[in-house]
Amino acid sequence: MVHPKVGDLVKLKKQxxxxxxxxxxTGIRTNDQGLGQVYLLANGTQRAVPWLGRTEFLxxxxxxx
Numbered sequence: 001m002v003h004p005k006v007g008d009l010v011k012l013k014k015q016x017x018x019x020x021x022x023x024x025x026t027g028i029r030t031n032d033q034g035l036g037q038v039y040l041l042a043n044g045t046q047r048a049v050p051w052l053g054r055t056e057f058l059x060x061x062x063x064x065x
Contacts (some may be wrong), residue, residue: 007064014057
């Protein structure tokens with residue numbers, strides 16, 4: 001499994017209404033307990049998914065350098 005990082009293009013596995021099929025990761029924030037958020041730009045709007053749910057919601061399709 002590829003861990004997402006800022007700048008990665010991701011496919012949204014479970015789409016919410018209006019999110020679109022892909023997103024660009026703009027930020028990742030986690031704490032010492034392993035909790036956090038993955039922030040992404042999807043369909044022109046800033047969105048977030050839980051860090052613990054990243055494998056359920058996101059699939060990296062193009063890695064940043």
